Amino acid sequence: MLAVPLALVLVAAPAKPPPQTLAAAKAFPFKTETHALPNGLRVVFIPYDSPGLVAYWTLMRVGSRNEPEKGRSGYAHFFEHMMFRGTKQHPSDDYNATVTRLGLNTNAYTSLDMTVYHLYGPAKALPTIIEYEADRFQNLAYDEAQFKTEAGAILGEYAKSASNPELKLAEVLQDTAFEKHTYKHTTLGFLRDIQAMPSGFDYSREFFRRYYTPDDATVVVCGDFDAKDALERIQKAYGGWRGRADPAPIPKEPRQAKSRRATVAWKSPTIPRLAIYWHGYGAQSLKDAATQIVLAPYLFGKTSPLYQQLVLTKQLVDTMEGDDGVQRDPSLFGVLLRVKDERNLKATEHAVVSDVSNLARGRVDASRVSAIKSNVRYENIKQLDKPDAIADTLARYTALTGELDYVNALYREVDAVRPEDLVSFTKKALLDANRTTITLTTAAGNKPRPVARSGKGGAK
């Protein structure tokens, strides 16, 4: 049984009002200027006081969720790599030489729901950025040999994470928790699919046709630039981009009827892991998404009774991290715990489930809900401190529903979460039948020697 903190109050107790200084401000407090091109491309300008610097972000609303075909997991990410392979007009050597000469920090990333291409650097580079970005999104050209070489880099990317047991844990968690939906695989993809990538040249072209269309794209420019000039250049450079998104249908995940469990035997000595996750709600369910954002730190954050009990007092757990799990489609809400001794896995799981049950029974600490909202607000403002961070924030929130104002809407909803909302969410979603539990322990035969023995001078 977990101790009930003294501060525990009934649901009806009012939460303290949040600090006035930030409460009235929008979560995304910047003035934005939005334009829509006739072909569907959306352009957002955010002027920001960053003399001489500009950030240029391109959001494509395609991620590993868009990989429903068997054997084709990992292609959104693979395709992100191919986007650096150049066009007829600007082959990859030219692209690289140009972004290098201009001093731009250039990269891209892929996740479940999005692929984001970004350049950041001197503002004087903006006309060239527009020309080169517009060109590669319309005219990407790579041959099969280049495609096969890039497959090696993808395998290398998998290899660099392969020594980390949490890659395997994430793979098993998603594979177990989902039956139909494409969140069943990680963004990197199943290893077998990565290994087969050299044979997927034709499919990669099909992927480009389906998803790399202007109506699926949003360009965000933030920093020190002339908006009128930038708009004219963008209209000219992207005006000829044609095509409509033709997404493959994504299977709906059936409601989980029974608790699921899987175990992973890791090949070398490691800290045992316990992952406890429930199916949550997608970004479209605004109120549920906001509740998940408050609930994850409420149950699993560093000020939660569970953390204080398991990490600080009993010291059974080395670290624990909550996930609010807000994605485009309903994803997974839960917690990952690194448990020092595998003999304590059961007790740890029991403690988590027991705290969740307590919340379902209506025991909620309103003062903590208030502290979490304050934390969320200040954490957000701390992040928005430079053009790249600002552009990235807007891109990632926009990816969820496609709405540019989603970030503000979501934070407004977070501010409105009441203590009783945590209770009702817990009652409807954090059910045993909806839960997936994964444990990862060292395989028999590779068990480590005990590590956490008491040294001299330690508390007994």
Next chain:
Amino acid sequence: MKALALLGALLAACSHGEARPGPITAAAPTGAGPAEKANPDGGSPGDSATATGASAKERTASGGAQEPRVAGDEIGRGSPPASTSQERGPGKEKIKGVEFLALPPSDKPLVTIALRFKGGAADDPAGNAGATLLAARIMSEGGTKSLDAKQLQQALFPIATDIVARVDKEETTFFAIVHKDNLDKLVPILVDVVGNPRWEAREFVRLRDAQVLDVSRRLRQGDDENLGKEALGELMYRDHPYGRTSVGHVSDLHSITLEDLQQQAEDLFTLDRLTVGISGGYPKDLPDRLATALDALPNRGAAVAQIPPARPNPHPRFRLVEKPAEATAISCGMPWALSHKDPDWPAISVARSAIGEHRQFNGRLMQRLREQRGLNYGDYAYIEHFQQQGGDASTAQNFRARHQQDFTIWLRPVQNENRLFALRAALYEIQRSLREEPFSPEEVEQTKGFLDGYLLLYDQTDARKLGYALDDDFLGMGKFLEQWRASLRSVTADQVNAAWRKWMKPEELQCVLVGPGMEEAKKTILADAGTPMHYQKDAQGNVPQKPAALLETDRAVDRTSFGAKDPQDVEILPIDKMFE
């Protein structure tokens, strides 16, 4: 805000360079911009940053237009070059006996406070490797006389602030970034963390065990790239105060007592070793308030240790760490004396970028190992000690000034069948850059163009500006970044090549490989036996068509000598012995 701690941290995938770290920045759509984490990738051991408070994120403050104004007096151990003395602005002063380096206030909403002590992991007593980091962790996370560990968390959480203790070899910095709304709440807590730590036995046990697990389970078993880097650090710095990884050794951590740590703090975290750095939108009276509060710190600690130059010690040249793995992590390097103050810095910085720019495509290593051959995910080179700082792409290094530096090459994990070919390819490219293929004028001009723009990102936030100002102060120089940017423009290809030939000694490079089958690798290295390139086959088992010139180069790479002649040049260590 947190999302997908598990999924997000691992599922993100970048075209090149680091997957964006942490739960938020990667797959997860909630949260915000490219955050820096105190412990990127789950905790980089040498980085040795530790945090308490709202989250593990270490944030930099708002970017401002103003340039840092740096150190008036000299406190570093080296003498500053004469040319820089008149460029130093005001900014450093003593208030009530406390040394301050305050940048001009900006109009941004965030404030950065850094309490920088001269003293770090190089000061770990013999047999107590990891002591400074553990002491700093217990101070920053384990509670103060007035707040226990839980209360400390609860006090910092609503203001979304962490107190981060970053321990490097020669300095330890406790810093916090806070919204100005909450400055009054933070200041007394921050002062108490360094002035009145609780030294609670329970927290000692918890954090000691966490540090042991970090070495024995994460570093040794779950993070081969950082294992390789830390092993290289210990190899390069044998018999030097930098010679043990900052996170410590398992047996040392087990024998450390709470009293040892209190003594370590008494020796290192004292007023005579302290400089308080401030930047961002702070109120005018902040230095005075901090000075009054910090006056309670002990005046004097142990004498500041002198760092001797690292001597080349080329045996063994290869340390092979035997460990089961699907791919092999590779790091090479050598200590060198190049510093921010060296007149060769701008020229060498061009050579570094041209040979292996971090997380960009322009470097020769990246182009030739990854882009042409698909050998791995990335291939980079560094001219000062490098620790990845989360999602921040640039190689900017802050709060980590050192009197001894090193050159390193980082090859991301390579499939085992190609690992020795990849190592040879890196050695081949270094050798060619010194002989047959020096940096061309076009390559140099292009790289200068890159750095001219890219270096603007190095100090774009107030926190970064403060970091550079404190590092300049530590090294006894002024306006390093400004001088670097200014001198770059006049650097010629001849200067780049001359400086590169002067500093780069391929025969002194030491290499660490982490992976399986090391007895066989040792034989191959000693015999300089063949290690042909294996290209990835497709599903039908076909090898891709490669240009004849590349295949010819592959054969030349395969003839490159590893440079190990004697059995003692190659050492094999079982994983269990690492950092034990």
